[in-house]
Amino acid sequence: MAVALLVLTPTSFNTAATSVGSTPTFDSEQPFPGGGAYWEPTIAADPSSSYVYQAVTYINASKTCSGCPGTAIFLRSSKDGGATWGEARPVSLARGRGWQFDPQIKVATDGTVYVVFLQTFNPGSVLFKSTDHGATWSGPFTMNGPISYNDKPILVISPSGQDVYVALNVKLASYVAVSHDAGQSFAQVQTSNESLWWYSYGGTYAPDGSVYFAQAGEAGAKTNGKRTNQGHTDGIQKIFVLKMNHEGTAWENVYVDTSAVATSCAISACYADYFAAQASIAADAAGNLLLAYTRNDVNGTAHKMYLRTSSDGASWSSPVVFNDQGDNNFPAVVAGPSAGDFRLAWQDNRNAGCWDCGGLGSWNTWYSQTTDGGGTWTASVRLSNLGGGAPYKTPHGYAFPDGDYFGLAVDSVGTNHVIWGEADGSSLYCCGGTWYTRGA
Template sequence: MKEPPDMHRRWFVLLLPLALVTLACSSHPTASPLNAARTQEAGRADSGAGGGSEENATTTARLDELAQARATGTFGHRRQAATNDATTGWAGEQVVNPNVDDWEPAVATDPHGPYIYILTTRYGQPAPCKSHCPSPYITLTVSSNNGASWGDQVPIWGVKGSKAQYDPTITVVPDTGIVYAFFLNADRHGGFSTLFIKSIDHGQTWTDPVRPNGQVSWTDKPEITTSPSGQDVYVSWNGPTGGDLWVGVSHDYGATWKQIRVVTGRRYFYAYDGIVLPDGTVMFSESSFRYTCAGSGSFNCVSSGQVWHHAVISRDNGDTWENVIVAKVPIGEDCFSFGCGEFYTGQTSVATDANGRLVFAYEGPLIDGGPQTSYVTISTDEGRNWGDATAVSFNGEDSTQPRVVGTGNGDYRLWYMQTSDGDLQKPDGTHYWNVWYRSSTDGGLIWSAPQKISDASAGAAPYIHTDPSGTTGFDEIYGDYGEIAITSAGKTIGVWGEGISYFGPGGCWFNIQT
């Protein structure tokens, strides 16, 4: 759902927003499961500030890499058919647009209609308005036939006063089909605001933006969920004081908002997913880090200790919130690309079925600095208690950002990213990645054999290759997160980013079950 400050590295500038969600996958669950914590904790958060210098530098680096790749002819066109041999039961991986540099996608489906919506963060393309336009900006593409074909990619919103747009997230109101979207807006005065817009005509037009953050001066990494009617809307973000946890609540379809500071402490929070249970309970899946800064007044900080994974819960329509610690894990392997440090660590996702049974997905290593495994844990009491963790990725590979979705009676689908060839590095120090899919029909107890759904052929893009073991994969995860959804036909769609490096260029890809 987003771009946080540059916590993608152990030493970082605690100032900006560039989401740190990650992605990873695995094959056979052989790792020893970590025990899920069952304690509740009300934290505090105190240090830090908002700003855009690091984000501006990252944007500049991405634009430079894109210009160089285009100049050498290595990027900007599809080399061959994306998929020669689609995974069984899947249509085959497709890129949203082979000619552009797209980062960090989001997806939403209409549960009662054939509409699918994909958002991407687009770099290096002509601005979507005549002057003073955002770069990068958020684009939307829509399918009106459950993914059989797609419309044009168009800016979701762009007017003067927006310097840049990041962290797109989108959802469809179940009862009405109205589309809600949030994204992070870099204001011309140097701040970052969360913007809320909605569409009643399947994304053809959008309302003027509303700022759910009110007078909260700086926001990052918004994550959205809504009640079935769309009247009750909830968004979580991290705020201006050391990554403190905030929630915005609206009970009039997003017209007006109140803001609640849920946690004040020394941990920096990141929201990754949100759901509303059948009984109205609201839940966000989040993670938090503890950063220690070098010297008084210094913004050079290092993460230490453990990553905590949280379920942030309201049982009274957003008036009060609980902070339940689901698991605590060591800090995982650093990102392999230049400049992205802790890009892979600290991701979560949560899903419910029609009965309110919860599956919470997260990742973590067995030892500090080790390769991560993706796990799931289950709650049958609205998140008050969580069972022991079950590994869903392969022990010995590095895995990150599991994404889970639920429906019906115990029907859950999940994808995650995972390295290949035993987490062995290529000569340049990087790895090949793939996206793996698993499903459960018994409430998350037993999971199907993993399927590789990043099934594009080597050469389909300049970052897709075959490794020495014969496995085809992509160079680097491109985006702080990807997403998963279920269409009105009951099919799974996954979206994610692949790139040459953390700075790109790259593209947003998707695959749909047949």
């Protein structure tokens, strides 16, 4: 089933959300150890214990890891809620088999760790599982079926881990790989009915068993004529929420908004859509949804951050401007343990001398929280608080966001764990590192 719904296209916007309540406090940011070129990190917390997991994409891993592909996914664990960490190790020794990118981590209530990442474009996204906190892994479990190309996996699991959903870009189509045997086998479900270059940026499993993904469908020069060997298009982006039933047999694309052409990225090898509109979604303990997304009105101008809420994923509230300082990018939202509790993190360059300097200069990672379903929010907290410690850091921020997504998780006692990338902007995959913090 495919139904496209038009809901509440905005013509005017509310003012920014009110800041109330005590300001959250966080540890000072820390660098991911090892000194490697780490890219697009992610994080997950065990819902039933104090274990926390971090994963990074290690660029040029084969230079220090003899069994690794050129770029590899490394994971490490903490058994004490992020106070101390074990050694980072490769999930899969796959030397000679291309590269690995785009890690995702989820943890089931029994402690099983699920990791999905891209193992080249074919087979594409693969799943690994661990029942001993990442010491050993089973897998890879492939999910491509007849699909010869897939990219940008976003992982969602049910609390038990029995049900696994992975949203995939398949060039000018969106798919979800669905498993009901804990990832042993997958069915492939096409969930798009419009020829856009589809990327999912966040997903969530609701208490009633519904599954949601926040998506952006990109138009532009590289989709005209269906030049499907490319991507990273340079046109507008349409923002959708994909709603799917538990079985994965029925779905609908709910249209939310449209963003103009992205702000430019001037660094070497950067993509036309690096700063394109993105969206993230979470369901709280009562099943209410919060959608955070970025968009702009005029081609090439700064993005604002918008919020919408829903009780069913089909009808959404009018948009509220959450943040209009700088160019807002890469939202990440998760739900806390109580109904109405949502945590939001993002990156913006409000401290830069100019927001349209090709993406370079004075970026920071920020955090805020609501406990009333998005009605009011705490003051924003600057997580990237150090003015030094790396050549790309100044008191105003870091030079460039290293990767176009990062990780946010909430552990079993409500503590936030955040991990992100910082770089000098000399080129897309060099040179920078991963930083992290925790707090509540």
